[in-house]
Amino acid sequence: MMMMVRAGLTTERVVLAGAELADEIGFDRVTPSELARRFDVKVASLYSHVKNAHDLRTRIALLALDELADRAAAALAGRAGREALVAFAGVYRDYAREHPGRFAAAQLRLDPETAAASAGVRHAQLMRAILRGYDLSGPDQTHAVRLLGSFFRGFVALETDGGFDHSPPAAPESWRRLLDVLDSLLRDWPRL
Amino acid sequence: MMMMVRAGLTTERVVLAGAELADEIGFDRVTPSELARRFDVKVASLYSHVKNAHDLRTRIALLALDELADRAAAALAGRAGREALVAFAGVYRDYAREHPGRFAAAQLRLDPETAAASAGVRHAQLMRAILRGYDLSGPDQTHAVRLLGSFFRGFVALETDGGFDHSPPAAPESWRRLLDVLDSLLRDWPRL
């Protein structure tokens, strides 16, 4: 009779391990098989805790979105204007550098219902909160949110891909400078 | 004796079909098997024309980068300043909308040697060309290039993911407005 020592799997534990695995080997290489190996468990065992590979990936994405929103909210507390902008941006970029796999997961395309129930909503609110420190009217506020969101996402993606590696100045300097530039732009937003 | 009608495969034809397939079903679902099915050929037959799946994907990426650079160069011819900015940005965004699979491919991370030999280099030059219409000194020119690149990439990614779908104004309006804002920013770049 085989000794059957249980591994103690739960959905949360599986998803968390998936997130860690993503940070180590890349989100796209996170697979039920690899995860099973990590838990020293047969693949089929995971399917009691996670519906399928897609479900696993979605759960990791939701975890990452939650963590990011938490950090962003904390960073924004008690700050306004330029300080808030820099703090928020820093959270975003630091998270991507600390947790590349989770960050990649956070960009997984979610189906609309899942997305609506995710922390993505909180993100949008936090972005708008930053802009309260500046003087922007209705639609321009949305435009500004989109400018910041696009810039953050694009910059971090390019930096992650090594797009800034082969010409000076180094990425962090551009990051600092461009946040100054954007702060200045927001303070002095061009009216039509 | 089976009738052996040949499919007429060549590397280019395979890669081009791969690009079309990417636009139809998504770059991440482009697979030797699917491509073989499309040519009504056995999978192994592809391996005479393409080293492996990774090679296939890389070649599609290079094709997309080339096409994009061609279009960008054409759009920039005879334009400067705001006009050049808007034209270039339009090429980028239109390409992403017309050819989502190819566009996704263009963002594939290439190994350094491949990247250096790719049309990515041309892109960098074209971006700098845009900035000749504005008055920017040394490092700030690089920062500005990075700002534009980040914004383009981020905006298109967010739009593709439907990130702008559930609150007005519609994406195209933000796009136009933000290009105006960026033009204004470049003309009146904040000095330190």
Add this chain to the structure above:
DNA sequence: TCCCCTTGCCTAAACCCGTTAGGAAGATTT
């Protein structure tokens, strides 16, 4: 304490993908 039943992990099996090795049927050259 014993039984039972829920739960956790297992085996087995089907199916798809990627990749390589080696063979046979077209096409091309001589």
Add this chain to the structure above:
DNA sequence: AAATCTTCCTAACGGGTTTAGGCAAGGGGA
């Protein structure tokens, strides 16, 4: 027509995903 090259094939291996069905571990009630 013979020789050769090229194109596509069959066969096979390893690995990933998923489902169905089974046995054992551990907690609750008698």
